[in-house]
Amino acid sequence: MENWEKLCKMPYKQIKEMQDRKLRAFIGNQIYLYSPRYSALMKERKIDPFKIKGIEDLKYLPFTYKWDIAPTDEEPQKHKDFIIRPDEEVTEKYGHLAKMSMTGGKAMVEERVYDFKPVHMHFTTGRTAMPTPFVYSKRDLENLRESGYRLLNVFGVTPDDVTINCFPFAPHLAFWQTYFAGDKMNMPVYHSGGGKIVGTRSLMDAFEYLRPTVAVFIPGYCYYFLREAVKQGRDFSSVKKIFFGGERVPPGLKEKIKELFTELGASDVMVLATYGMTEAKVAWGECPSHNEYFGYHIYPDMEVFEIVDPESGEPVGEGEDGEIVYTALDWRGTCVLRYRTGDVAKGGILFEPCPNCGRTVPRISSNIQRKSEFKEFSMTKVKGTLVNLNNFFPLLMSHPEVEEWQVEMKKRNDDPFDLDEIYLYVAAKQGVDQEKLAADLKQKILRDTEVSLTGLVFRTVPELVKQLGMETELKEKRIVDNRPK
Numbered sequence: 001m002e003n004w005e006k007l008c009k010m011p012y013k014q015i016k017e018m019q020d021r022k023l024r025a026f027i028g029n030q031i032y033l034y035s036p037r038y039s040a041l042m043k044e045r046k047i048d049p050f051k052i053k054g055i056e057d058l059k060y061l062p063f064t065y066k067w068d069i070a071p072t073d074e075e076p077q078k079h080k081d082f083i084i085r086p087d088e089e090v091t092e093k094y095g096h097l098a099k100m101s102m103t104g105g106k107a108m109v110e111e112r113v114y115d116f117k118p119v120h121m122h123f124t125t126g127r128t129a130m131p132t133p134f135v136y137s138k139r140d141l142e143n144l145r146e147s148g149y150r151l152l153n154v155f156g157v158t159p160d161d162v163t164i165n166c167f168p169f170a171p172h173l174a175f176w177q178t179y180f181a182g183d184k185m186n187m188p189v190y191h192s193g194g195g196k197i198v199g200t201r202s203l204m205d206a207f208e209y210l211r212p213t214v215a216v217f218i219p220g221y222c223y224y225f226l227r228e229a230v231k232q233g234r235d236f237s238s239v240k241k242i243f244f245g246g247e248r249v250p251p252g253l254k255e256k257i258k259e260l261f262t263e264l265g266a267s268d269v270m271v272l273a274t275y276g277m278t279e280a281k282v283a284w285g286e287c288p289s290h291n292e293y294f295g296y297h298i299y300p301d302m303e304v305f306e307i308v309d310p311e312s313g314e315p316v317g318e319g320e321d322g323e324i325v326y327t328a329l330d331w332r333g334t335c336v337l338r339y340r341t342g343d344v345a346k347g348g349i350l351f352e353p354c355p356n357c358g359r360t361v362p363r364i365s366s367n368i369q370r371k372s373e374f375k376e377f378s379m380t381k382v383k384g385t386l387v388n389l390n391n392f393f394p395l396l397m398s399h400p401e402v403e404e405w406q407v408e409m410k411k412r413n414d415d416p417f418d419l420d421e422i423y424l425y426v427a428a429k430q431g432v433d434q435e436k437l438a439a440d441l442k443q444k445i446l447r448d449t450e451v452s453l454t455g456l457v458f459r460t461v462p463e464l465v466k467q468l469g470m471e472t473e474l475k476e477k478r479i480v481d482n483r484p485k
Helices: 005-007 012-034 034-045 055-060 080-082 087-101 104-116 138-154 173-185 202-209 219-231 251-263 389-399 432-450 461-468
Strands: 119-124 133-137 161-163 188-191 214-217 239-246 270-276 282-286 305-310 321-327 339-345 368-369 403-412 418-426 455-458 480-481
Touching: 005 138, 005 305, 012 034, 034 080, 055 305, 104 133, 104 138, 119 138, 119 173, 133 138, 138 173, 138 282, 161 173, 161 202, 173 188, 173 270, 173 282, 202 219, 214 219, 219 251, 219 389, 219 461, 251 389, 251 432, 282 455, 389 403, 389 432, 403 461, 418 432, 418 461, 432 455
Parallel strands: 161 188, 161 214, 214 239, 239 270, 403 480, 418 455
Antiparallel strands: 119 133, 270 282, 305 321, 321 339, 339 368, 403 418
């Protein structure tokens, strides 16, 4: 890894030269030799690994998709082919060398164990397939620590800050990158496990007792948590910054969060987002600002990003909209090349120095729209139009009169061959005219999603909190597909 302070100021020309050099070495010395999936793929397609001289040559490699990695009932161990590991012949060679020397051989074995042996893993959430494990070696964990440190550095966090980690305790990136980031930053962190582990009331007590300056949350639970804290008259005046992970954070939700913190005594709280994915094994931080969006600063010595046209797969220009494609750079454990994330960056990727902080590492646009992971559905009223379910999130999360919400998809009469139905469950703010709110939501949902709701049902906040699994699930269940398979 490069020195982060030096890398942040490096001209992009030098950054690209560094990436070209690292990619050549990674493909030739690791991927082609030790990755079962990509080694077989290159041999099958007669791709010369030494033909890849730099990031422009990634086009010679095919894309990798979620379904290439995800385990299935027929292939439950498919993910193992993406783990970088020496084959039996290589292992035997190193074992033989180790036996030849009591000192050098032992050091060689220890180096190989450090590099390759899986010691930690995270899982995807597995909405449409079985959860997929992504493994880390000890070497990878150092990368995770360093990337966490860099994320906090971008956010302006220092060892003097006190942090409460409110992510649910689970084998997922958000919780563990926060854990390792705090370890690397050498700052005090209370890893609570969120309301699912310690309970919402105890978590509120921790905020008042520990007086944190920084808190990290999943957005939906944070909004619920702060509303409950306001009802109880809690004092969270020590909080200066809050970071979100795991879900998109619409601008309207950021404003709601700021307003709630003001009621809790914390004025001018900076609300920031992270962008991460299990497949990349790290997350990236949004350049901090109260009202403007400058993008997510990436780590060009750890990964390569391409932005491509979602339909054709062809690269687009700097600053142009397109799908984010990720390639690992100098990792071990599970590694993917040219992974189609399904996430579309409105504004693409920028290579010019950041006008906010001056860092020269590239930035991915803050406006990322995640393609739906749910199966397609059609209704007579939309005549087969493909609906982007993500459009529900910014609309409902940002609506000033909506406290909580959930979307449920069903089949009429529970008949798998009948029409699709979509129900919206809403908990309105106190004092809101429900009839006017229902009319407003139906009109805006039709405008933004091209879907006419089958029904809109008002529920109380406690009822919806229970439906969402706010304090029992890893992520709240915002969109539920209850159609028969």
